Amino acid sequence: MNIQNIETFQIAIPLHKPFKTALRTVTVAESVVVKVTCDNGIVGYGEAPPTHVITGDSLASIDYAITKIFKPLLLGESLRNREQVFERLYKSAVGNTSAKAAVDMAIYDCIAQQASMPLFEFLGGYSSTIETDYTVSVNHPDEMADDAQQYIHDGFSILKVKVGKDKIEKDIERIKAIRKRIGGHALIRLDANQGWHAKEAVRAIQKMEDLGLDVELVEQPVKAYDVEGLKYVTENTQTPIMADESIFSIHDAKRVLENGAADLINIKLMKAGGIHEALRIAKLAHIYGIGCMVGSMIETKIGITAAAHFAASQPNVNRYDFDAPLMLSEDLIEGGIAYKESDIELGVGIGLGIEKINDKFIVD
Template identity: 30%
Template sequence: MKITQVEAIPFAIPYRKPLRFASGEVHVAEHVLVRVTTDDGVVGVAEAPPRPFTYGETQASIVAVIDSIFAPEVVGLDVVEREQIHARLSRTVGNPTARSALDMAIWDALGQSLGYSVTDLLGGYTDRMRVSHMLGFDEPAAMVAEAERMHDTYGITTFKVKVGRHPFTLDTAVVRALREGLGDAVELYVDGNRGWSASESARAMKEMADLGLTFAEELCPADDVLGRRWLVAQLDVPFIADESVVTPAELTREILGGSATAASIKTARTGFTTSRRVHHLAEGLGIELVMGNQIDGQLGSLCSVAFGSAFELTSRRAGELSNFLDMTDDLLAEPLEIHAGELVARSGPGLGALIDPDKLAHFRQD
């Protein structure tokens, strides 16, 4: 089961509408398909979504670092040598989604070689997760209409609302409109992507205190150390650290420093190996976890549900698993389907992801 080849294939698929949030906006999924081939003919796959405004990576940088640095480090190793692979990839700083996609493709190859699903290899707690849908910036009526469509069509009852624009004239009005339009049967939580200050966040959360929010996520920057601690100390809902906790060490710092009380795991930035470390650390610290979304395509969402359903802690809450619905197409030969508000992890060996060769040929950029 030795790795013989690593490929990084850039592709681009437009979104039906742009997803807008405080730290940027996305019109096209300019991602990278990572393929790992072993000497017994197994091919593992995963998806790297660059987010230059969050982690500094681009499509070109992901291809470059995988081709020139990561591939030479892992070719020749056995897919069971996961700690050796992790150690070699960790020598290079940054590049989180490039490293994570390679890690997950290797896990996919391992599962296929052994005849087990990745979910079962990781923990096998369940085979599905409830779905949370992420609502990007728009006018209140349009965001309510999108949420109603997701609820009526897919049975989704949890919504993450992007805020971080104008806290007292638009953001709080959007959340209020959603609560009034959807009623109390749905869960709502807000994500500021660091767009508000600590004082704006405190005032906005007080104005929304009657709306029954489940979480607040990254309302203000973690670099505003004292302001964020001051904010978190007065909130009566868990405060999720997201882009501020890319590594287990950062999670430890934010939780023990009082700057967060929960965390988001995104397999797109921590793969399966580091995500497992983050999960176990969160268990030890006694904090809640949610499975986040890196505006993943279907392959990335399949990775998220494979990990999230593997553990009891990550499967408690709805995971952000639906934003692939905003893409005009995808690479999977068998598309993902959300039913009754749930997404099911595939039970076949590995991730159960088969890439459609015609679609890949159409959308690849090289």
Template identity: 40%
Template sequence: MSIIRSLTGAVKTASLTHPFTTAKHTVNTMQSVYVTITLADGHIGHGAATPNEVVTGDTLTTCLAVVNDVLAPALQGADLDDFNTVIAQVHAAITGNTPAKAAVEIALYDLRAQLLGVPLTGLLGARVQPVETDYTLGIADTNTMIQAAQAHVAAGFKALKIKLGTLPLEADLARIQAIAAAVGPAIRLRLDANQAWSAKAALNAVAAFSQADLPIDFIEQPVAAADLTGLAAVTKASKLPIMADESVHTFRDAQALIQAQACDLVNIKLMKTAGLSEALKINALCEANGIACMVGCMIESQVSLAAAAALVASQANIKFVDLDAVFMSNEDLAVPYLTLDHDQILLNQAPGL
């Protein structure tokens, strides 16, 4: 038997290489709750959570409290040999609080892979392989964004995700055109409005960007998360693919989007889905309905990013990757979970995460 002896959470902070700004907020540090689960036989699993008030509705304080005061007692003495039951216990212990659940789930998957003697990617059904990510440009003045774009292209990135939505449409369009001209037509662009537009404004935006003839892969979350009617209208009108992000946290959210024909693509984030188990279900549902997925992230630790990268490496339906947070912080870990090579994330091949 593989009995859980202890589960603990602790806060760790790392500075970012530069402030990261979206239409919703500015982030200056990476603040994570690190989870450690120890089994009676001595195996140790690790996970990490990054709460986000504007997306998941929780804070560092609430996340830590849920880990230590709710999830730890709920799983004390649980037998990891009955893995599906343990995962169900995580989700039944409390409503919401998805980052805390994600951190615990990641640690449980880490342990499960260790016990089976395989890397997490292998546990999820594939060989370990490199994962190629884009790089996200936070909102700044146009010259700063152009310089950042050029620097990251020079560093080997082939795709840039660009935050927008704080300027009038004409100014946003001019900014994207300037960035595109600066990096050249071989670099793919992915635009993310983070719910900044009304449905009417989004319809104008997708028309303008479609007519601009730029190498754009998609426009992400143009309207408010709850506005599925607006999102569906934008998706129907747009010549460019529309991706849902904040509108999709759960399997049921994905079902609702598909039924409403409200998006062309779905962005899966472990902090939204409460971990790998729900993320796998969402991806399978999307694949069955002809909808490709992206795996994205918050400003997260290598621990949770390694789990997200393993998910990418194991699922053919995940066509886009936005796990660039690993390039954005000065996180100092005794044992790195990832190796970086230009725009590629290389996963460890040892058993576990």
């Protein structure tokens, strides 16, 4: 089974409501979709959204990397020698992790189809159903409480709350308002998206602990490069601390894990460069006895399906942040994962199970 062609096209889908974090505001989900065709007729799909403030990737850079760098290297390559294919892909350019992830997931889609297995079974098959959280964008405390209440009403029992955009006191007001509105049954996770400094993060988290706000974890409280600050927060709070933007590669993960700088890791395919590297990070974390979340950027159901299959395949991935397709006004694809409120079913289709792309959202 050899790679016969690699094609790209851009899509754009409006969101129901603006997605706001400490780093950015998104109103339209844009992405580069990749189609890998093999000489036996098997077709695999992947995608890469531009997330300038995290990965540095733009629509133009993603498309260029795939069509001008990866495609010439990979055409004609046999997927029976997939380790060589992935090595060529990852060594072909520095960075460009989202572009690599899109090609990587499309290749895995092809390989699993050739094996006549759903991708999560091909990768390990640990679980077939997972539960996602739902993200509360950073806004005025009352609006965030309204949103949180609505998501609970919609069937979600885990909320990922964005903070870190302005003063710590305001963030505490936000969590107090949400906890008061939804009561004590739902889980609340905080994501500061690098918005705090180490000492103020400790002060804020300790205050929330003293107030009994029952926060499950705090994700990336400090700047991505500040591993010492991340370690300081981890050592001086009772609430588990999760590293996200601090970890792109297995080398980043090794540094964080060796230094005890975080209690948990958030793996994203767009940071890692795809499933192949994400598997290495998950297995390293497993050696250290560290649990992982698998999250995403603002992606369509193509990217989230790939991430969900990876996440479900690994025993130490026990938290899932796959709500992005639910934020979109319409679905890009038929097939892939299926949502039943907060539960995600991976299905029985082979590969990623993608049946059809909705041409309506393709940008000319």
